[in-house]
Amino acid sequence: MTNLEIDRPPVLRLHDIHQVYGAGEASVHALRGIDLDVAQGDYVAIMGPSGSGKSTLMNLLGCLDIASHGVYELAGHDVRSLTERELAKVRNEEIGFVFQSFNLVPRMTALANVELPLIYGGVRRAERRRLALEALALVGLADRADHQPQQLSGGQQQRVAIARALVTSPTLVLADEPTGNLDSASTEEILDILDSLADAGRTIVIITHEENVAERAHRIITISDGLIVRDTSTAGVLQ
Template sequence: MTAVDETPIAGVVELHGIRKVYRSGSIEFEALRGIDMSIGGGEYVAVIGPSGSGKSTLMNILGCLDVPTEGQYLLGGEDVSTMSEAQLAVVRNKRIGFVFQQFNLLASLPAWRNVELPLVYAGTSKAERRARAVAALERVGLGDRVENRPGELSGGQQQRVAVARALVTEPDIILADEPTGNLDSESTEAVLGLLDELHLSGRTIVLITHEHEVAARAGRNLTIKDGLITADALVGAQ
């Protein structure tokens, strides 16, 4: 596959002074302590850190699953840090593609029906939903498995269904949270290879991981520790 221009387009993700404080009675815990970061269009960035570093909290904010206590989050130049829950739901549905460790597929539905779900919530017509879902499955190499239910697929295939679901709305970014955490080495390589291909086609990808080998596949690594970005380095994987 031919690589696109690697020069990132500024402004897909911009965080300014992001703090997140959790409170329980008189007890406060500061999970993020002032995060500043920028991710340009077409970048493949891995956020790496140990358990308790703040990377899950950062993922939740990047995915508009949570809101910061302080600071500004711009997604595609639009401030999402002050949006209502209804507005955030629209952003999550249309502008962010999620890939989770647990796949989060509905066991009773065939692959294409799982992939079309974001389009159902968006009010897309039935015919268009199926066409786009099948096209997304073909893109991840599962064009012959559109009618298979999750229980009829391997772990790696289920995660590829999840990637297809993330792609089907043509989102601003793909947010992958420990996407290989439940996979064997062969399936891990297949999923990471798919993310490589998506990056080379111009997709913006943010990968959350605690594994340095997985993070090394990205073009840039952000290290988080104790709620702060402690390192920002380019890597030579791409």
């Protein structure tokens, strides 16, 4: 193990995670014993066939759901021990979500969309504006701050969504098929932004079906039938 690895504490730690939907004969064992550590600054892609448990895992990582069994620690906190209110706070402040369908609020400007997590977080107006503009500048959209989602291309909308995910300086950026609705040029723009976030030391976990998207990550985890069957790091990242 290199010094770098020792220096990077785990942001996520999953131990023997199981997720079962339903009960009795109709129950589905969607995750069947996931062990996973993600270090600070890791850029991880999760791949796997349809029905393998990717979204189930993502929902757990994002604290949108609690595992039926096993321990999930996010930034050192066992999420099972948190109240609903504390969980909501963790979701708002520690996790930046990016979705396939952008999920921007229509008829609200890009700036207002990016400010939303800060409103929930109780940040004052002037500071909100400053942080949101800074996040928009980071994704190259400072000049579109006053545009509404329908006035932006799909790629630009996804960049706004990334700015919104970043504005709270979250511990973890979680992206579920972030390029699934984009053409190849926009996909490339989003991947470039994710690269620069990774270079800046952000922890990123993305789900993707696309080989070329996964290859940009520093680590690729493949799940199949609720289990991790492959976990490969690219050579560059561990030295």
